[in-house]
Amino acid sequence: MLRIENVSAGYGSIRVLHQINLHVNEGEIVCLIGSNGVGKTTTLKTISGLLRPEEGRIYFRNRDISRTPPHKIVEMGISHVPEGRNVFPRLTVRENLELGAYARKDKAEIKRDYAMVMQTFPQLALREKQSAGTLSGGEQQMLAIGRALMSRPRLLLLDEPSMGLAPLFVLGIFEIINEINRQGTTILLVEQNAQLALRTAHRGYVMETGRIVLDDSTEALLKNSRVRKAYLGE
Amino acid sequence: MFIQQLVNGLILGSTYALIALGYTMVYGIIELINFAHGEIYMFGAFAGLLLVTVLKVPFFLAFFLAMALAALLGMTVEFLAYRPLRHSTRLAALISAIGASIFLQNLALLIMGAQPYTFPSPVEAKVYQTPFFTISRLEIIILIFSFLLMIALTLFIQRTKIGKAMRAVAQDKDTASLMGININQIITVTFAIGSALGAASGVMVGIYFRTVTFSMGLMPGLKGFVAAVLGGIGNIPGAMMGGILLGITETIGAAYISSQYRDAVAFALLIMVLLLKPTGLLGRPVQEKV
Numbered sequence: 389m390l391r392i393e394n395v396s397a398g399y400g401s402i403r404v405l406h407q408i409n410l411h412v413n414e415g416e417i418v419c420l421i422g423s424n425g426v427g428k429t430t431t432l433k434t435i436s437g438l439l440r441p442e443e444g445r446i447y448f449r450n451r452d453i454s455r456t457p458p459h460k461i462v463e464m465g466i467s468h469v470p471e472g473r474n475v476f477p478r479l480t481v482r483e484n485l486e487l488g489a490y491a492r493k494d495k496a497e498i499k500r501d502y503a504m505v506m507q508t509f510p511q512l513a514l515r516e517k518q519s520a521g522t523l524s525g526g527e528q529q530m531l532a533i534g535r536a537l538m539s540r541p542r543l544l545l546l547d548e549p550s551m552g553l554a555p556l557f558v559l560g561i562f563e564i565i566n567e568i569n570r571q572g573t574t575i576l577l578v579e580q581n582a583q584l585a586l587r588t589a590h591r592g593y594v595m596e597t598g599r600i601v602l603d604d605s606t607e608a609l610l611k612n613s614r615v616r617k618a619y620l621g622e
Numbered sequence: 623m624f625i626q627q628l629v630n631g632l633i634l635g636s637t638y639a640l641i642a643l644g645y646t647m648v649y650g651i652i653e654l655i656n657f658a659h660g661e662i663y664m665f666g667a668f669a670g671l672l673l674v675t676v677l678k679v680p681f682f683l684a685f686f687l688a689m690a691l692a693a694l695l696g697m698t699v700e701f702l703a704y705r706p707l708r709h710s711t712r713l714a715a716l717i718s719a720i721g722a723s724i725f726l727q728n729l730a731l732l733i734m735g736a737q738p739y740t741f742p743s744p745v746e747a748k749v750y751q752t753p754f755f756t757i758s759r760l761e762i763i764i765l766i767f768s769f770l771l772m773i774a775l776t777l778f779i780q781r782t783k784i785g786k787a788m789r790a791v792a793q794d795k796d797t798a799s800l801m802g803i804n805i806n807q808i809i810t811v812t813f814a815i816g817s818a819l820g821a822a823s824g825v826m827v828g829i830y831f832r833t834v835t836f837s838m839g840l841m842p843g844l845k846g847f848v849a850a851v852l853g854g855i856g857n858i859p860g861a862m863m864g865g866i867l868l869g870i871t872e873t874i875g876a877a878y879i880s881s882q883y884r885d886a887v888a889f890a891l892l893i894m895v896l897l898l899k900p901t902g903l904l905g906r907p908v909q910e911k912v
């Protein structure tokens with residue numbers, strides 16, 4: 389479904405990603421793990437079009453999206469939940485969710501999805517008219533995910549959904565991630581919580597300073613001694 | 623006397639408010655002071671004048687046509703002078719804005735010359751007397767038009783999909799583009815609306831003072847900017863409030879202190895407000911961007 393081929397990218401003259409290769413098959417949850425600052429967020433930004441690859445190609449459903457602007461990529465079915473719950477603080481919860489469906493025109497279906505999101509995140513239903521900036525961190529994360537679902541993505545890019553959340557909350561969010569996947573959405577998950585990510589995903593990539601150094605099934609990665617030492621604290 | 627000054631200030635202030643909206647909307651979206659905005663106002667006045675006098679278009683229609691033409695001009699200025707510099711320094715964009723302003727003013731001078739033009743009056747000069755103040759028919763029309771435009775803008779921003787997208791883009795461009803919003807399109811719409819409102823003000827002031835000149839955008843452009851900063855730049859209700867407050871202060875200052883100090887009063891007000899509240903009346907406290 390998604391194929392990244394020899395992509396290098398960065399910010400201005402700073403190169404962050406060095407010729408990475410990565411693919412995601414339809415129906416999978418794939419995780420990308422790595423320490424701080426290795427380029428995980430940069431990878432997601434490059435996929436969603438916020439950054440342009442300096443070299444290499446990105447294909448989504450066999451179409452080259454390496455030079456496609458972000459709003460077109462959303463229309464094609466990729467939705468990116470950015471790091472740090474970037475909700476629009478001065479818009480209401482409802483307006484945030486409505487914006488998630490900005491690229492869609494099927495009003496009736498949007499309504500259905502809205503109800504579905506409210507069902508998935510009942511806390512949000514209580515705060516529909518509240519401005520998003522007043523939500524707690526966990527609620528903002530739910531809103532950011534719910535908003536991404538409103539575009540009915542084929543592929544969901546999640547950047548550290550667990551960041552800054554209480555452990556119990558994190559489990560809840562991951563349960564929801566699983567559920568979203570069961571209902572047919574493919575997921576690329578970036579996480580620092582390697583333990584949790586590897587238990588949730590089917591396959592995983594390990595990134596170190598802008599390079600993919602390992603990729604395998606999550607079972608194999610969980611057994612890999614290098615992974616256990618570096619990311620699982622053993 | 624005092625109430626009369628209040629009414630006069632309100633009329634003047636509503637024309638400032640319309641100009642201020644253009645500054646504040648553009649600043650809210652791309653953090654640029656669009657110095658060419660005063661020239662858009664001037665262009666609007668000329669467009670209205672020429673439509674009415676040369677093409678004999680009815681006033682009412684000319685008013686909206688002038689707004690539409692100014693919207694086109696605003697979009698063009700954005701496309702040619704600002705868009706290529708979107709990713710360069712703010713100073714570069716600011717210099718480009720000043721350049722656009724000078725260019726448009728000189729273009730008007732070249733085409734229309736330096737002489738003032740007289741705007742014919744659209745309505746008979748009827749004046750209404752109330753116990754507290756007098757107001758002309760034209761003044762009533764200006765007030766009504768200004769407020770209708772401001773209400774329409776508020777509804778547009780609050781209720782429509784594009785309005786919602788404008789607010790989202792103002793808050794966070796990257797995240798907005800991840801919603802499927804075409805940022806360039808929203809910026810274009812913002813310039814169009816801001817310019818149309820500026821032109822509406824230009825036409826009305828041109829009719830009110832019955833003169834249109836190539837340099838007429840200078841002072842009102844500055845005043846509109848002051849009004850936007852007064853209200854808190856980037857804040858739409860703030861721009862409306864700032865404009866009206868500025869108009870009233872100026873009129874009262876001119877009446878009770880000296881009409882020569884009219885402009886000084888405006889800037890004194892600005893300095894005072896900024897000393898007390900650096901972000902303007904309705905401005906949000908400056909947030910650290912991460």
Ligand SMILES: Nc1ncnc2c1ncn2[C@@H]1O[C@H](COP(=O)(O)OP(=O)(O)OP(=O)(O)O)[C@@H](O)[C@H]1O
Pocket residue numbers: 399402404422423424425426427428429430431471580
């Ligand atoms: N806007 C930017 N401009 C310049 N350099 C940046 C920018 N954003 C990130 N970087 C640099 O790029 C590198 C990779 O950053 P990135 O955010 O992709 O890391 P990450 O793997 O997501 O880290 P974390 O786990 O801390 O979120 C870092 O060295 C960072 O300093």
Ligand SMILES: [Mg+2]
Pocket residue numbers: 428429430471547548
């Ligand atoms: Mg990151």
